[in-house]
Amino acid sequence: MEKHQRRLWFRELQSSGEETFYACRAVLYHGRSRYQQIDIVETEMHGRVLALDGVVQSAQLDEFIYHEVLVHPAMWSHPAPQSVLIIGGGEGATLREVCRHPDVRRIVMVEIDGELVEICRRLLPQWHQGAFDDPRVQLIIGDGRAFVENTTEKFDVAVLDLSDPIEDSPAALLFTKEFYDRVAKCLTPMGCVSVQGECISPQKLVAHARIVNTLKQVFPVVQPCSYSLHSFHRPDAHIVASKNPQWSVSAVVERARSMDMPLRYLSVPMVEKLFVVPPYLEEAYELHCEPLTDTAHQLTCEDLM
Amino acid sequence: MEKHQRRLWFRELQSSGEETFYACRAVLYHGRSRYQQIDIVETEMHGRVLALDGVVQSAQLDEFIYHEVLVHPAMWSHPAPQSVLIIGGGEGATLREVCRHPDVRRIVMVEIDGELVEICRRLLPQWHQGAFDDPRVQLIIGDGRAFVENTTEKFDVAVLDLSDPIEDSPAALLFTKEFYDRVAKCLTPMGCVSVQGECISPQKLVAHARIVNTLKQVFPVVQPCSYSLHSFHRPDAHIVASKNPQWSVSAVVERARSMDMPLRYLSVPMVEKLFVVPPYLEEAYELHCEPLTDTAHQLTCEDLM
């Protein structure tokens, strides 16, 4: 693309006085669903990009990192997961990664925004790769919180693939202690949950630290898994939380080794190092320890972006 | 800072159709030295920021990560370094980290841009923290390449703290095989070098892969050390290359453990995981293996940014 063709730009606002402009080759979707602003653009640098309410959710060239780290460490944290609950993840890439586990028999995906799913099925084929058609999958268009509060089903693994928990976003009540309590009740005794865990840079780590501390009030084991995406422009972490107090890195590594999946990011040595965090982040866990609750759950934009 | 005060923005261009705008509270320096455009601005998100030719070099809130990873793994790669050569690093933060090693007796820093050093001494005190006044330090304002070609001195460790090797930049000839040959000649038999190693995202990994492969033509051991800075907006890696074929991670870890330095990023467990890279990057080393040379050294902007 020559420079003089760079006329269309997608603009991502960060709360703290930072903006990223992405030159677009094409605009594939620009509209609002009932729940959120949806944009799918073909960027010059990251390939196709999905943004919700203006925040980039995943990009063609590096979404594999996000989704491998979100799904597999949790799957390997359980000795033999057969049933998986996904909340959110409208693109279908989280579903795609879960489907790669052949022993899984049942996958329930609860996504609030049915229009988003339809748009992603049509415009993001690399993301889902047909996973929505896997016979093990049940797709429920509905509120994830209501689902976990009402279901009697138990799952071995839950994956919470949610957008930022800003007030008024669909995700706002899906990062609280009360919600995690309910999620824990939906899990089998060795069950675990994987959570999109926000930014871990020294500049913006309050939301991450508070999510970790909230999970610690519910689960005996809480392990951040750091990663970094060019399309997110910052270091991030997902978080694995397990009901199994005997959870160990070595068991996770052993499961990863024995499954021997052909992944592009998570080799066995990468898994061995995945759960280590730097001292500045350990300190942050001490400093920002107030849990998020339903009545005091708000993270501001300033905390998140 | 209230939103309506966000009037002044520093703009960082990426070659591939991406731009970052940083809201500035103040502009501390905006001018040209003999060698480059120098900007020092107080950003809302990252604190004080130094940019050269429009590219952010380091930021107040996370420069410690960059500099710890650039300096200490190299220092720990040598059993007992006493003399250190720094090329570039005008901010003084690389010097600061080297000075924290009490057994070092001599530090030669060669920086081409004397005006840059003067400006940084005045405006970036957190970076250098007085290191320029350490009696072990000799500061030479001059060309790093000429220095290594002419010096007869030997160093245990060399740290190449350079800006991007774009054509016409001061750093252009400091990333080639010919230059690394000369650097190797300046090193003692167990000597090693640390190199700012560029971006490692799937989007932009050609420059990194070619630098790694160039170093491999000169050094028996070449080890990337990945890290991610919010102020760089992407995953990066420095690279340690050692003349010692017996170099081992475990020896580095052992040195880190025994020195027990109070670092904010590099704890012992972080060092253990520092040299692991994901499979997609291993693949890139196979694909982009052409070394950079003096006569064919050019990396384009497109490769780098």
Add this chain to the structure above:
Amino acid sequence: MEKHQRRLWFRELQSSGEETFYACRAVLYHGRSRYQQIDIVETEMHGRVLALDGVVQSAQLDEFIYHEVLVHPAMWSHPAPQSVLIIGGGEGATLREVCRHPDVRRIVMVEIDGELVEICRRLLPQWHQGAFDDPRVQLIIGDGRAFVENTTEKFDVAVLDLSDPIEDSPAALLFTKEFYDRVAKCLTPMGCVSVQGECISPQKLVAHARIVNTLKQVFPVVQPCSYSLHSFHRPDAHIVASKNPQWSVSAVVERARSMDMPLRYLSVPMVEKLFVVPPYLEEAYELHCEPLTDTAHQLTCEDLM
């Protein structure tokens, strides 16, 4: 200035989804007074620029157009003005133009923001050209509305050089019928007032039309004077309103001709055409006829920018 030096940008927000970025050679002032955000930057295209609350007020290369049109048609609308009231106009350029009228004996300038005046005296010498030191001038730092409500003095001409009347701005209550009533009381029987009259483009003409209609409730003659500044990026108009029902264009032209001032914008033929407006604007005066009042005076950002 070479392109790669364009790192600092001043950003002007328009309410309706438009933003202008000005490359800056230097930032001369960036701060808040008690009343407003003040920025003075050296732009590449327009020279030095003053912005208040992020909105460009005047620029070195074309401020002469703004100030000639604001001052002289009003001065020529009175047969022999001797006393002039200026409200606002902190830069001093309106004052400068008034001072060019040798028969004027007394000029009272009421500006609410004393810090702004001090900053402009120091940094905008081309604007005031020493006019603050003219012995005929009395500068009052205070609220323009309070001044006209309390003074017993009468003036031949009043010039209201105000920023946009957005809610909460210092100018908010200086565009209402009640205020204009008071201004009219401060004028001698043949007196007239000149008002900064906002944008007249088909895109944004509501504010202008309503100001014209508000003035018409108070003055028998209301005449828009259209002009266009590159630094305002749109067509605008000032408005002359006179208490003299015999006001005529030909009398204004005659005064202009006889004074024969060496102006750069307002030649005699330019004055002849100054008061003509296009049919689409005449229509707007019919459509947007609701006057601005103290209790219902609000113009939104959307109306103005």
Add this chain to the structure above:
Amino acid sequence: MEKHQRRLWFRELQSSGEETFYACRAVLYHGRSRYQQIDIVETEMHGRVLALDGVVQSAQLDEFIYHEVLVHPAMWSHPAPQSVLIIGGGEGATLREVCRHPDVRRIVMVEIDGELVEICRRLLPQWHQGAFDDPRVQLIIGDGRAFVENTTEKFDVAVLDLSDPIEDSPAALLFTKEFYDRVAKCLTPMGCVSVQGECISPQKLVAHARIVNTLKQVFPVVQPCSYSLHSFHRPDAHIVASKNPQWSVSAVVERARSMDMPLRYLSVPMVEKLFVVPPYLEEAYELHCEPLTDTAHQLTCEDLM
């Protein structure tokens, strides 16, 4: 449109360090024809906008001003025009205005970019309003310069509706003395030409002044017609040049009055004042008098934008 929906922006570069960002509701076209980059976007402020090579050509809400001033003063400059040549004007709005003259019998429109015409016919119906289907119109897809060099036909009026004459643009050789010589040969003895005449602000008047002076080498009468569009963000002028040395404003006004067309911008009083320019522009005609020629015709971006 709520602010958080403002994600897509069209970006217009000015050469001298100024950029305008337009929030887009939709992107209707984004591609390249054989000759140029074509963008049609739905902006929040100006309605639908056409840009060629990134430069806004016309906007839904104010194109009427541009096209009325480009066409009618030229049409009224001839006592009874029956044949009209249009070069450029792919949108069809110039054609639309010409078609409003009932006595015109023949209109030849020569536009180099056939794809542009097709796209505009489909996406800009307000612009052409069906004018392409007027039986008096002959559309020729071809080079305007070649046409005037080869045709033996004579026209009463020529309208040159061209984009900026930057090097390498399709318009580059359509602003030179040699070209105007040829245009003059295509005109009947009382014939006249109307030229898009660029910016007239003090900041950017060199291109305009040189075009005026180039026309003066060919035509005895050359008259700028100033106007200002919000979507052009600056004062501009078209230029009427006539072969009739008896051309007079009063005759133009008389024709305008007798035709009594229901225009939105050009009332009779507006026409009376249309040809007056301010002193600073008169001065510019003295200063920047070098004509544009085929061999030295180049205007740089810096001159134009």
